[in-house]
Amino acid sequence: MSEYSASNIQVLEGLEAVRKRPGMYIGSTGIRGLHHMVWEIVDNSIDEAMAGFANEVKITITIDGCVIVEDDGRGIPVSLHPKTGKSTVETVLTVLHAGGKFDSDSYKVSGGLHGVGASVVNALSDELEVWVSRDGELNYLKFNNGGIPNGKMEVIGPANNSGTKIKFHPDYSIMDKNEFDFNVIADRMRQTAYLNKGLKLIVEDQRINSKKEFNFEGGIVEYVAELNNGKNIIGDDIIYAEGKIPGDDGEIIVEVAMQYNDGYQSNVVSYVNNIATIEGGTHEQGFQDSLTRIFNNYAGENKMFKNEKEKLSRNDVQEGLTAIISIKHIDPIFEGQTKGKLGNKDTRMATNKVISEALERFLMENPIQAKNIVLKTLLAQRARFAAQTAREATRRKTVFDIGSLPGKLSDCSSKNAEDTEIYIVEGDSAGGSAKLGRDREIQAILPLRGKVINSEKARIDKVFANAEIGAMITAFGTGVGDDFNINKLRYHKIVIMTDADVDGSHIRTLLLTFFYRYLRPLVEYGFVYIAQPPLYKITNGKNSEYVYTEEEKNDYINSLEDDSKLQIQRYKGLGEMDPDQLWETTMNPEQRKMLQVHIDDLASADLTFSILMGDDVAPRREFINENAKYAEIDV
Numbered sequence: 001m002s003e004y005s006a007s008n009i010q011v012l013e014g015l016e017a018v019r020k021r022p023g024m025y026i027g028s029t030g031i032r033g034l035h036h037m038v039w040e041i042v043d044n045s046i047d048e049a050m051a052g053f054a055n056e057v058k059i060t061i062t063i064d065g066c067v068i069v070e071d072d073g074r075g076i077p078v079s080l081h082p083k084t085g086k087s088t089v090e091t092v093l094t095v096l097h098a099g100g101k102f103d104s105d106s107y108k109v110s111g112g113l114h115g116v117g118a119s120v121v122n123a124l125s126d127e128l129e130v131w132v133s134r135d136g137e138l139n140y141l142k143f144n145n146g147g148i149p150n151g152k153m154e155v156i157g158p159a160n161n162s163g164t165k166i167k168f169h170p171d172y173s174i175m176d177k178n179e180f181d182f183n184v185i186a187d188r189m190r191q192t193a194y195l196n197k198g199l200k201l202i203v204e205d206q207r208i209n210s211k212k213e214f215n216f217e218g219g220i221v222e223y224v225a226e227l228n229n230g231k232n233i234i235g236d237d238i239i240y241a242e243g244k245i246p247g248d249d250g251e252i253i254v255e256v257a258m259q260y261n262d263g264y265q266s267n268v269v270s271y272v273n274n275i276a277t278i279e280g281g282t283h284e285q286g287f288q289d290s291l292t293r294i295f296n297n298y299a300g301e302n303k304m305f306k307n308e309k310e311k312l313s314r315n316d317v318q319e320g321l322t323a324i325i326s327i328k329h330i331d332p333i334f335e336g337q338t339k340g341k342l343g344n345k346d347t348r349m350a351t352n353k354v355i356s357e358a359l360e361r362f363l364m365e366n367p368i369q370a371k372n373i374v375l376k377t378l379l380a381q382r383a384r385f386a387a388q389t390a391r392e393a394t395r396r397k398t399v400f401d402i403g404s405l406p407g408k409l410s411d412c413s414s415k416n417a418e419d420t421e422i423y424i425v426e427g428d429s430a431g432g433s434a435k436l437g438r439d440r441e442i443q444a445i446l447p448l449r450g451k452v453i454n455s456e457k458a459r460i461d462k463v464f465a466n467a468e469i470g471a472m473i474t475a476f477g478t479g480v481g482d483d484f485n486i487n488k489l490r491y492h493k494i495v496i497m498t499d500a501d502v503d504g505s506h507i508r509t510l511l512l513t514f515f516y517r518y519l520r521p522l523v524e525y526g527f528v529y530i531a532q533p534p535l536y537k538i539t540n541g542k543n544s545e546y547v548y549t550e551e552e553k554n555d556y557i558n559s560l561e562d563d564s565k566l567q568i569q570r571y572k573g574l575g576e577m578d579p580d581q582l583w584e585t586t587m588n589p590e591q592r593k594m595l596q597v598h599i600d601d602l603a604s605a606d607l608t609f610s611i612l613m614g615d616d617v618a619p620r621r622e623f624i625n626e627n628a629k630y631a632e633i634d635v
Contacts, residue, residue, distance in 0.1 A: 048073030281342025
């Protein structure tokens with residue numbers, strides 16, 4: 001037995017812990033972690049705005065791959081800190097859990113969850129510079145190699161205003177080599193601008209000479225209008241509610257905007273202190289309680305139910321609803337798998353009270369719009385009743401009740417869900433190759449016949465009556481709707497495997513739409529994947545190479561010294577591959593490539609599905625023109 005003593009216990013000083021285990025602080029060293037570094041610095045500036053001290057924040061991506069974040073807030077204090085003996089700026093940028101967010105007098109509410117953001121970014125940068133303007137002086141300090149100060153803070157000139165400017169360059173000896181994405185940053189800042197009415201946010205990319213500015217005086221009302229753009233809305237008015245309610249730890253600020261459209265999907269997105277609560281929480285529960293109670297009261301008082309026993313459910317009153325819930329809380333408590341679920345009990349009451357008062361007043365003052373909205377909820381109720389029969393057919397007696405599995409499913413022999421995976425395959429031809437080429441121990445195959453129903457444009461009863469949808473729900477084992485139970489999932493990898501053509505892309509999008517709308521936890525928990533079959537097989541004499549993109553094909557051909565015996569085969573469909581080829585390129589866990597599907601922004605995801613799969617053609621054409629990639633292929 002190896003020796004285990006005090007000498008084996010490591011004590012990491014300063015920011016060493018961050019550099020040793022970066023994933024604990026920013027999630028990963030990949031592309032998401034890289035952008036998380038930006039959010040950590042930006043959130044500090046946004047907190048200044050929420051506190052009422054900043055009106056403008058600018059983010060710049062420089063030509064050499066640095067990011068600059070500057071605001072017109074109060075500026076980080078520069079005087080010596082009484083506990084560290086260093087300037088307060090140096091303390092904030094080098095000491096974990098040092099910051100104004102732990103002092104309620106400095107920030108009543110804050111988007112920074114842990115108060116470690118600036119120091120973590122410093123730890124993961126090979127160079128970081130900070131300029132602080134306050135009290136008429138411009139102060140400057142530079143750090144190198146993960147937070148080592150290059151001297152002491154010094155005054156380098158006068159200042160006519162106040163604010164903080166931070167410039168950093170990621171340390172790619174720790175972070176994966178990726179580039180900052182202008183669109184990702186711009187999308188995040190657009191969303192943040194909606195949540196902070198009147199705040200001006202500027203994003204500039206010097207690499208591509210592009211610049212965007214966001215400033216929404218209407219706040220979340222404008223946000224709802226954008227999300228409903230292209231949809232047939234019910235009435236012209238957006239219902240808006242705001243209020244301040246006493247909570248357990250201080251005042252809770254509640255802001256809600258909502259509007260109905262004639263679609264069948266709901267898009268309710270919630271935030272706490274500008275943080276997206278992907279899994280909802282108590283503030284969403286209060287919102288749902290209020291809607292359900294008030295619409296039931298309205299329908300009952302106006303004798304709109306067929307019988308007195310009928311009641312609207314939460315799902316009924318949310319069909320076709322677009323809503324933004326934004327609250328500010330002095331001490332938010334998060335829980336759930338992704339730490340994206342609010343747990344404070346006082347927010348349920350606060351949100352309920354604010355929306356109840358506003359909604360009751362709106363219904364009373366707008367009787368025609370009120371009647372049309374409630375009639376829509378009643379139609380949703382009838383569709384729910386009709387869907388129950390179809391949904392009942394997808395239920396399983398037990399998780400592994402083989403007798404109830406769909407006949408087209410070629411199941412795997414292992415019953416350990418953590419090890420197993422199911423391939424959703426387009427057509428019988430590809431399904432046949434996949435069945436013969438798979439690992440029967442852990443890989444199940446479910447072929448689809450034709451295209452599944454567009455769940456964006458179909459009501460719930462039509463969705464669950466679709467044979468292909470029913471087969472998937474039954475095979476997965478989780479149930480759906482109120483019956484959904486993630487613990488009954490039979491496979492921990494659900495892999496969409498479609499042809500690399502237009503039809504394959506359409507089927508993949510239809511499947512993702514269904515997963516997002518009706519089985520969203522499968523996506524949120526990371527169980528959904530997209531297979532990456534090769535586009536080409538390139539043969540040069542006796543040597544063969546599979547390539548997955550046009551760029552890979554061109555690079556490989558250009559690398560050949562002799563291409564006289566070159567043969568290029570483009571796979572138009574999975575059915576063109578024999579079982580061994582499909583296994584080798586797409587299904588072998590040791591060498592395959594797969595994309596994991598995840599959701600970064602619920603509002604943006606909902607808007608994308610509405611554009612791609614909804615009724616309005618113009619936004620879809622614009623989306624395709626902006627995102628299409630062109631290639632020379634055989635047709």
